[in-house]
Amino acid sequence: MTRYQHLANLLAERIEQGLYRHGEKLPSVRALSHEHGVSISTVQQAYQKLEDLQLITPQPRSGYFVAPRKAQPPVPAMSRPVQRPVEVTQWEQVLTLLGGRGDKSMAAFGGGSPDVSQSSLKPLWREMSRIVQHHPGDILNYDELAGRRDLREQIARLMLDGGTVATADDIIITQGCHAALSIALFSVCKPGDIVAVESPCYYGTMQLLRGFNIKAIEIPTDSQTGISIEALELALEQWPIKGVILVPNCNNPLGFIMPDDRKRAILALAQRHDLAIFEDDIYGELANEYPRPRTIKSWDIDGRVLLCSSFTKTIAPGLRVGWIVPGRYRDRVLHMKYATSGTTVPTTQMAVASFIREGHYHRHVRRMRQIYQQNMETYTCWVRQYFPCGICVTRPQGGFLLWVELPELVDMVCVGQQLARLKIQIAPGSLFSASGKYRNCLRLNCGLPPTEQHQRVVAQLGEAIRVAIEWNNAR
């Protein structure tokens, strides 16, 4: 973090805590410079940042004052999905969203791409280039079926931070987290089975269920504590549910981290009902808190949790390096890896292993955690500023995704189609429901750097929503 960011954060905290109150004059630039031993321009930058965030307002020739405190928008309430197994729909919408990837002029707020523009990633392609030149034999030949051992050893070490104890032999490399989930699901379920999911639930996971003809039962989920264990228990009594897919850490799309006692409670429930848990930990390393939150897998004593993850969000999507810790399902998972795809690309596996080994990974992730946290604060401010009243916004505990709930009548699928013409891509909430609920919601990717251009996009977005509301009211 740079000095001015550090100072801005400190001041923001003091305002938040009420140490500087609404309307109060802030210390002069000179005084702060003296107090913190930083340059005048550093203080000016920090004040500019706070002004951007609308926490302070400048008054000509008088200095800076604490801005009137706008109430934070409330968080979304517990979701209330359909309470029976349904077939997943919405593929056409997902396809439209994916179709936007090729178009570089599009402001891609709909996808889940991380920021890959930071200099802390440079060692990655330096390493990759070195590997390509010096290890042609390794990069050209078939890899081991379970994936490269050196990488698996590095992953085993990383996972200790989340409390997951696994050896290299317990890990199977896959082509990203999506492939990991796909292989995991396919190793446990068969077509026609029922699987429980959080609601809202990441559209990629939904489409995976659709592809395999597995039915989804969507369970009410709280935007701060996660899936309702009580509702899941009720569903288990009614339906022959095979497993449950969870994103307990830095949930996609809601951003919560399930409290530890709830993680343990859901594991106990799974044990009682002999359920498999598919734990998607792809955003787990990007939690605001440090050390990172524990995985459900970390308490798993009978191997029923299949932990799936990847370096897509923490390093880069183009690597396509993910993994499964399959517990008791190892043999079946290895066979399904062979059946669905065979071995994975050695080049990117080697580059990642080396990126971790040389210490670049931890440095990069530490940096990205802070950047994403600041991004989300900025985007939340913008949403508050440009969106109409009466909205709910999540307060993510990690990752880089915001979930916004708009008034009931707004149809984000329609608004999204209009926005696409303006080269703005968003993910309407309906993608995150098996049956197309949450049309009045949207997910916003705060991985995109909060530039002025992106600020304008959020303003356009707010305007489009405002128009939609007015149009609805006029009918």
Next chain:
Amino acid sequence: MTRYQHLANLLAERIEQGLYRHGEKLPSVRALSHEHGVSISTVQQAYQKLEDLQLITPQPRSGYFVAPRKAQPPVPAMSRPVQRPVEVTQWEQVLTLLGGRGDKSMAAFGGGSPDVSQSSLKPLWREMSRIVQHHPGDILNYDELAGRRDLREQIARLMLDGGTVATADDIIITQGCHAALSIALFSVCKPGDIVAVESPCYYGTMQLLRGFNIKAIEIPTDSQTGISIEALELALEQWPIKGVILVPNCNNPLGFIMPDDRKRAILALAQRHDLAIFEDDIYGELANEYPRPRTIKSWDIDGRVLLCSSFTKTIAPGLRVGWIVPGRYRDRVLHMKYATSGTTVPTTQMAVASFIREGHYHRHVRRMRQIYQQNMETYTCWVRQYFPCGICVTRPQGGFLLWVELPELVDMVCVGQQLARLKIQIAPGSLFSASGKYRNCLRLNCGLPPTEQHQRVVAQLGEAIRVAIEWNNAR
């Protein structure tokens, strides 16, 4: 091709055609040097090569003589598999075979790895290194779901050689041919369905069926003309078969190229019975004949052929770049690609596209075709020399795989276990049958350069088989 190889081929042809007869003296080194305008040492090298192939024998102070003509071993007869749908077994054996990949001290005659040691591959990793350094944005981000357009355009051009007319939009990139087949099968079939396969059939395809709980009905297959259309027709009358998996060009493991009229006949049969054809063309570019043979897809007018291929055998396995031309199943195939794995690695796709665009691909494949053809001749000679009598050997029309049929009693699964201790890995024939038939057969990878060391391995192999036969006779 070097000069001496050219000359050796020419002389071998003349011997084959009977222009030089058994026992006849060959022209002197000096005469040949004069006749062909090449150096003395070139002629000596050519003669050495022919001697290695046992086509000629030197007689001290008299020169070279045409060797007594050994009868070529006969080719295997039409296979006779079980005539009903069965569940695929043999996974444990496949796992053992795959397990050997990590061990570099193993002579890997069991797998299907191509030779990646040739200098004509060098531009590939030069390109890859350049791409990594100059296009970090492209290699780090998500790719298009269908795969990179520049690569698809190159593939569309390549496929014209096999008569396949497709645009970039008709092609979907996958993580290798295995993933292509997996997605293709999964897009058309569901668990419990029956699919017809050639017999013997590549074990990877078999295990794919097993993974998806699809039953295989093995159809008698001739080692020179391919699947018996009559037997397939009979099976179609008895069973609700959904599709047929074929490797019509440079078949794995038998090496045949289906004659064009038989390709058309099987397509007509598929049309009459509304079957899908899964055409695996992975070895098609490595046919001995030039121009390369046509695909069944090239006659496909109603989009029922799903052509699957990759650069695994023509360039390198580590790239994991394959593709499908899915015909009428495009939407479903795209969805299944998304469901099973999402996007593929951009780096290797870009490297391949550039390798083709710059003309390196055609140069490399031309070279490899010749190398593999020579390798197979040499290995066939060695098999003839070191293996006991009473064997049948295929005469592959391309690719780099030999299939050897031994006397009925020999159990190559047992022999293989003994050989593994000597660090020799072979693929016992039982892998190529759903129900473990062909235990008296083996597949030999002639992609491995025919070095002296490998000659010794073939000798050891022959010896192990001889011992097994003697042991059986003694019982």
